[in-house]
Amino acid sequence: MDIETLIVDLLSGNIVLLLLAALLITVVFKGVKIVPQSEQYVVERFGRLRAVLGPGINLIVPFIDRVAHEISILERQLPNASQDAITKDNVLLQVETSVFYRITEPERTVYRIRDVDGAIATTVAGIVRAEIGKMDLDDVQANRAQLITTIKALVEDSVNDWGIQVTRAEILDVNLDQATRDAMLQQLNAERARRAQVTEAEGSKRAVELAADAELYASEQTAKARRILADAEAYATQVVADAINENGLEAAQYQIALKQVESLTALGSGSGKQTIVVPAQAIEAFGDAFKLLKGRGA
Missing domain, CATH: 1.20.5 (Single alpha-helices involved in coiled-coils or other helix-helix interfaces)
Incomplete structure (x- = not known):
C-alpha cells in the first residue's frame, strides 16, 4: 500500500510539473513576439491600442495583450486605374494612372481607414479629374511631368491622416476619343x-x-x-x-611721220596696189613727214 501511494504521489508531482512546464511554454510563446524586418505589429489590450512593435524580439503581457494586426511596411503598388477626365477646352481624355505607397504609421492605417487601396484609388481619380479640368489639351501633353508632381503632392496631403506615404505617382497613358484624334490628325496634316x-x-x-x-x-x-x-x-x-x-613735240611728230611712211610703203608693195590715191590733206601730211625724216637723216 505504501508503494502504491508513493507511485501516485510521484505521478501527481510529474503531472504538476508537466502542467507548469506547459504553462511556462505558453507564457513564453504568448509573451515573446519576433517581428520580421518588413512588418510591424499592432498590439491591443482589452480592445484598445497598446503598442506598435517594430522588427526584432518584443515582449508583451500574455493573455492580456494580443497582436491584432500584422502590417507590412513594404512599398505597394495600386493596380493601374483608368478614369475619364475633361480638359479646360472640353476634350474628353482617358487617363491611366498608377500609384506607389507605403504604410509608415500602422496605428493610423488600421484605425482610420478600412480599405486602403480603394481609398487611395478614389482620391487619385478625383485629383486627376480636378487638375486636368484646369488645363488645356496641349498643356496636358506638354506638361505631363509637372502634372504628375502636382498630383503626387495633392495625394500625399489627402492621405496624410491615414499614416501613408505616397512614394510615386505616374500617368502611364493619356488617350483621346476617336473624333478628337481625327481632328488633331487633320490639324497636323494642315500644319505640315x-x-x-x-x-x-x-x-x-x-x-x-x-x-x-x-x-x-x-x-x-x-x-x-x-x-x-x-x-x-x-x-x-x-x-x-x-x-x-x-x-619735245618734234620727237613725237617724228615717230608719227615714221609710222605714216611705213604704212605707205606697205600699201605700195602689195600686189595690184601700185597705184594709190590719197587725199590732198594726206599728201601734205606725208610731205611734212618726209621733211622730218630728211631732217633726221632717214
Whole structure:
C-alpha cells in the first residue's frame, strides 16, 4: 500500500510539473513576439491600442495583450486605374494612372481607414479629374511631368491622416476619343502642308537673293575692270605727255611721220596696189613727214 501511494504521489508531482512546464511554454510563446524586418505589429489590450512593435524580439503581457494586426511596411503598388477626365477646352481624355505607397504609421492605417487601396484609388481619380479640368489639351501633353508632381503632392496631403506615404505617382497613358484624334490628325496634316509651303517660299526667296547678289557682284567686277582700264589709259596718256614734255613735240611728230611712211610703203608693195590715191590733206601730211625724216637723216 505504501508503494502504491508513493507511485501516485510521484505521478501527481510529474503531472504538476508537466502542467507548469506547459504553462511556462505558453507564457513564453504568448509573451515573446519576433517581428520580421518588413512588418510591424499592432498590439491591443482589452480592445484598445497598446503598442506598435517594430522588427526584432518584443515582449508583451500574455493573455492580456494580443497582436491584432500584422502590417507590412513594404512599398505597394495600386493596380493601374483608368478614369475619364475633361480638359479646360472640353476634350474628353482617358487617363491611366498608377500609384506607389507605403504604410509608415500602422496605428493610423488600421484605425482610420478600412480599405486602403480603394481609398487611395478614389482620391487619385478625383485629383486627376480636378487638375486636368484646369488645363488645356496641349498643356496636358506638354506638361505631363509637372502634372504628375502636382498630383503626387495633392495625394500625399489627402492621405496624410491615414499614416501613408505616397512614394510615386505616374500617368502611364493619356488617350483621346476617336473624333478628337481625327481632328488633331487633320490639324497636323494642315500644319505640315503650311510648313512645306513656307519652306518652299523661303527657298524661292533665297534663290532670288542669291541671283541678285551674283548680278551685283558681276556689276561690281565690271565697274572695277572699267576703272582699272581707265586708270591704265590715263597712265598711258600721262606717260606720253611726260615723254613729249621731256623730248619735245618734234620727237613725237617724228615717230608719227615714221609710222605714216611705213604704212605707205606697205600699201605700195602689195600686189595690184601700185597705184594709190590719197587725199590732198594726206599728201601734205606725208610731205611734212618726209621733211622730218630728211631732217633726221632717214
